[in-house]
Amino acid sequence: MSISTRAMAAQRQADLPAASIPQSQRTVKGTVLSIATVVIALLAWEVIARLKHSVYVPSVTQIAITFWHEWFSATFRDQAVPSLYRMFFGYIIAAVCGVTVGVIVGYYRFMFRLLDPVLQYWRATPATAIIPVGILLIGIGDEMKILVIAFGAVWPILINSADGARLVPRERLETARVFGLTSFETLRRVVVPSAMPQIAAGMRTGLAIAFILIVVSEMIGSTNGIGYYVLQAQRTFAIPEMYGGVILLAILGFTLNTVFVFVESKVLGWHYGQSARTR
Amino acid sequence: MIVEREVILEVEALQKRYANGTLAIQEISIDIRKGEFASIVGPSGAGKTTLLKTICALLAPTSGKVSLHGTVIESPPPEMILVFQDYARSLFPWLTVIGNVIFPLKKRSDISKTEKESLCREAIKAVGLERFTNYYPWQLSGGMQQRVALARAIAFRPEILLLDEPFASVDALTRADLEDLTLQLRSDFNITMLLVTHDIDESVYLSDRVFVLSPPPSVVVAEVQVPLSQPREQVRTRSDAKFIELRNRIHGMIGKPKEQVLAEDEAHALGTAALEFNKTTS
Numbered sequence: 315m316s317i318s319t320r321a322m323a324a325q326r327q328a329d330l331p332a333a334s335i336p337q338s339q340r341t342v343k344g345t346v347l348s349i350a351t352v353v354i355a356l357l358a359w360e361v362i363a364r365l366k367h368s369v370y371v372p373s374v375t376q377i378a379i380t381f382w383h384e385w386f387s388a389t390f391r392d393q394a395v396p397s398l399y400r401m402f403f404g405y406i407i408a409a410v411c412g413v414t415v416g417v418i419v420g421y422y423r424f425m426f427r428l429l430d431p432v433l434q435y436w437r438a439t440p441a442t443a444i445i446p447v448g449i450l451l452i453g454i455g456d457e458m459k460i461l462v463i464a465f466g467a468v469w470p471i472l473i474n475s476a477d478g479a480r481l482v483p484r485e486r487l488e489t490a491r492v493f494g495l496t497s498f499e500t501l502r503r504v505v506v507p508s509a510m511p512q513i514a515a516g517m518r519t520g521l522a523i524a525f526i527l528i529v530v531s532e533m534i535g536s537t538n539g540i541g542y543y544v545l546q547a548q549r550t551f552a553i554p555e556m557y558g559g560v561i562l563l564a565i566l567g568f569t570l571n572t573v574f575v576f577v578e579s580k581v582l583g584w585h586y587g588q589s590a591r592t593r
Numbered sequence: 594m595i596v597e598r599e600v601i602l603e604v605e606a607l608q609k610r611y612a613n614g615t616l617a618i619q620e621i622s623i624d625i626r627k628g629e630f631a632s633i634v635g636p637s638g639a640g641k642t643t644l645l646k647t648i649c650a651l652l653a654p655t656s657g658k659v660s661l662h663g664t665v666i667e668s669p670p671p672e673m674i675l676v677f678q679d680y681a682r683s684l685f686p687w688l689t690v691i692g693n694v695i696f697p698l699k700k701r702s703d704i705s706k707t708e709k710e711s712l713c714r715e716a717i718k719a720v721g722l723e724r725f726t727n728y729y730p731w732q733l734s735g736g737m738q739q740r741v742a743l744a745r746a747i748a749f750r751p752e753i754l755l756l757d758e759p760f761a762s763v764d765a766l767t768r769a770d771l772e773d774l775t776l777q778l779r780s781d782f783n784i785t786m787l788l789v790t791h792d793i794d795e796s797v798y799l800s801d802r803v804f805v806l807s808p809p810p811s812v813v814v815a816e817v818q819v820p821l822s823q824p825r826e827q828v829r830t831r832s833d834a835k836f837i838e839l840r841n842r843i844h845g846m847i848g849k850p851k852e853q854v855l856a857e858d859e860a861h862a863l864g865t866a867a868l869e870f871n872k873t874t875s
Contacts, residue, residue, distance in 0.1 A: 485682035488651050491668075492675045493697035493749065503696070507687045584687045588731040 372554045377561070380554035385562055389543075394562065397539040400456055401528045404463025408520055412468045413513055416475025421505050426480060433473050441466030441523050442530050454535035459528065466527045467520035474516025478509025511585045514578050521574055525567055540566075598626040601785060602648070602673070602753060607657035609640065609647050617643045619810035620657070625753070630779060630786045632796035633813075635806030636848045641789040642678075644811070645757050648787070649675050661753075674751040678758040680738040684730040684745075690717065691726040694745045716748035719781060720774060736767035740774065747782055756788040760795070769827050772799055776825060793843050797836060798825055805846045805854075814854040815846050 356374050363373035372380075385394070419425045419433075448462040482505050490500040506513075532541025544559035546552075579586065602625035609618040617640035625631050635641050646652045648659050650666050658665045661672060669675075677683040684693050694716055698709040717723055720740040730738050739759055746754055756775070760768045776799060779786050790796050796803045803817045819839060821830055830836055846854045 483679075483682040485677045485679055486685065488646070488675075489677065489683045491651060492649060494669060494671050495697075495700065499700060503699075504685070507685065510687070584729055584731075587729060588686050591731050 369551070370553060372557065377554050377557045381558040381561060384555060384558050393538055393543040394540055394566075396456070397528050397532060397541065398566075400459040400539070401463060401524050404460040404528070405467055405521060405524045407460070407464035408467035408471055408524065409517055411464070412471025412516065412520065413475050416472040416513075416516070417479045417501065417506055417509060419472070420476035420479025420481075420509070421501055426476060433469070433476070436469045437473055441469075441527055445527070445531050445534050448531070449535045454537075458535065459531045459539075462531050463524045463527045467524040470519035470523065471513070471516040474512045474519070475509060478512030478516075479505050481512075482508040510582055514582055518571075518574055518578070521570060525570065529563060598628055600624045601627045601662055602787070603660045603663075604648060605658050605660070607644070607647060607659065608655045609643055609652065610655040611643075616810040618647070619807075619812045621806075621811060621813055622657075623804055623813060623816075625785060625787055627752075628783065628785055629801045630776070630788070630799055631802045631804065632800040633787070633789045633804045633806060634793055634796040634843060634847065635789070635791065635811065636808055637791055638809060639806045640809050640811045641791070641806065642757050644806075645675060645755050645787075645789050649673050649755055651675070671749070672752040673755060674746040674749055674753075675755040675757060676739075676742050676746050676759050678761050680735065680742045680759075680762070681730075683742055684738060686729065686731055689727050689729055690722060690733075690741050690744075693730065693741055694748050697745065697749050712748045712750070713744075716744040719747060719778060720744045734767070735763045736771060739763060739771060743771075743774070743778065747778060747784075750782070751784065753785045753787060756786060758790050759788075761790075761792075768795075773825075773827065775799065780824075793840050793847065794831065797821075797839050797843065798827075798830055803839075803843060805843055807851055807854075808848055812851050814849065814851045815843075815858065817843060 360374045363371050363376075384390075419429050444465055445462055448458045448465070452458045452461065486504055486508060487500060490504045495503065528539070529541035529544075532539035533545045536542040540559055540563055544556055544563070547556035547559060604621060604623045604625075607618060607621045608616075610616050621644060623631075623633075633641060633644065643652065647654050650659065650669050660666065661670055666673075685696065688696060691713060694713045695709055698704070698712060701709070704712075714723070714726075717726055720743050722737060722740055722744065725733060725737065730741055733741070739762075742759070759775075760771045763771065772795065775786065778784065786799075788796065788799060797819055800819050803819060804813045805815045805817065806812070807814045817839065821833060821835055821839075845857065849857075
């Protein structure tokens with residue numbers, strides 16, 4: 315009896331924020347405010363641009379028209395698609411290697427001691443610093459960008475996965491041993507799920523780094539891609555095009571992050587539920 | 594009254610020294626008989642958890658051995674399951690109640706999926722959580738989480754449950770509930786129980802036999818039989834004169850070196866004998 319009432323109370327508490335009316339009103343108010351801020355900022359830009367008549371600061375409408383013509387055309391295929399697939403492959407390589415190696419390094423103590431100095435070294439190195447090295451060793455083709463992205467994004471993923479795997483509560487590992495799980499079964503069924511919150515944090519940082527690296531690597535050594543496009547536009551005084559490219563990057567970055575957060579909330583629902591409860 | 598049953602778990606001259614050189618367990622020898630509820634009660638820091646982990650081979654003994662059915666154990670045997678004090682850390686927060694309970698059974702190929710599910714349902718029902726199978730552990734109270742940990746152990750069908758202060762992190766009322774649940778599980782599933790605790794009352798209430806530990810490096814200073822009637826009931830058992838006498842006796846032994854306990858026990862026995870003598874002569 316006492317059990318059921320307690321859990322029901324707990325559940326009621328969990329449902330409360332979503333169900334109560336003031337909360338939803340606040341959300342609506344917040345959305346209205348956010349939209350208002352954006353509208354005011356755009357209006358201000360438009361007014362300043364029209365007053366100044368500067369080539370370097372085109373008006374919002376001008377940028378919007380250019381954006382429409384450029385990115386809803388073959389330019390998207392020629393410039394944005396290459397960036398996206400380089401980033402996709404580079405990031406996938408980083409994620410697979412980072413999580414696999416990271417979890418193993420974190421789980422087996424001796425591996426951690428062995429590799430920790432290397433990890434600390436790469437953690438401290440700015441990811442963009444490896445682009446010249448990449449160009450030197452493998453040229454300016456797709457492989458260079460994919461490898462540079464993979465190399466830059468792998469460290470935060472690896473380090474976070476290793477930390478996650480290393481910090482699994484001892485009782486969890488001992489529980490697995492008591493029930494006769496082998497070392498590998500423990501890794502797969504206990505260590506990896508336990509480390510998921512840290513793995514996700516590392517993958518999110520890795521995604522941000524991959525995004526920076528694709529733009530910079532395309533600016534430094536490329537013949538296409540959004541980074542190349544933005545720099546070319548600036549150099550050829552195609553100013554609205556330059557702004558359009560920057561805006562496209564912002565939109566892509568925002569979309570990638572939103573998708574990531576959505577997937578994370580699905581996979582790690584238990585983690586957020588738990589943290590919300592213990593807070 | 595106490596029938597001598599077969600010894601299933603034998604701890605012989607167990608010694609455990611930590612890696613840093615500290616001697617945690619000096620020498621402990623105990624026998625656990627089939628179906629009994631035995632407790633090891635000792636002061637804080639007496640190496641109780643270490644002892645239990647060494648018994649189930651999570652830790653290797655420095656010397657001595659542990660045998661189950663006459664075979665020396667070197668890795669955790671499936672017949673013996675340890676329930677940890679910290680349920681929040683031993684349960685898997687990414688799995689629901691049913692997911693946690695079925696977790697250890699998943700790897701077993703000797704029983705079908707349907708059988709596994711029915712084992713789990715039975716265990717969950719036995720701890721009274723059948724309405725919460727799809728809840729996550731963190732959605733449940735502490736006492737309920739410990740019930741999940743018990744259900745997970747029961748579903749695995751061990752012969753022996755090792756309980757490491759399993760009720761230490763819950764409030765007093767929940768604690769009493771869990772104590773009675775444990776006694777119920779013991780009789781329903783015919784499981785031998787070995788509990789370690791620092792709570793003397795709890796050890797007397799639950800057990801058939803209590804082993805009293807000295808401060809570290811630990812030795813067993815006394816083995817106390819608990820001839821209280823079964824089934825135990827919180828109020829009745831705890832107000833029984835025999836219960837109070839036993840708890841006071843253990844209280845007097847706990848935290849003292851073995852020589853002193855032996856000397857005092859002898860004096861007590863002499864005193865009782867003298868009293869008896871006086872009674873008969875007067």
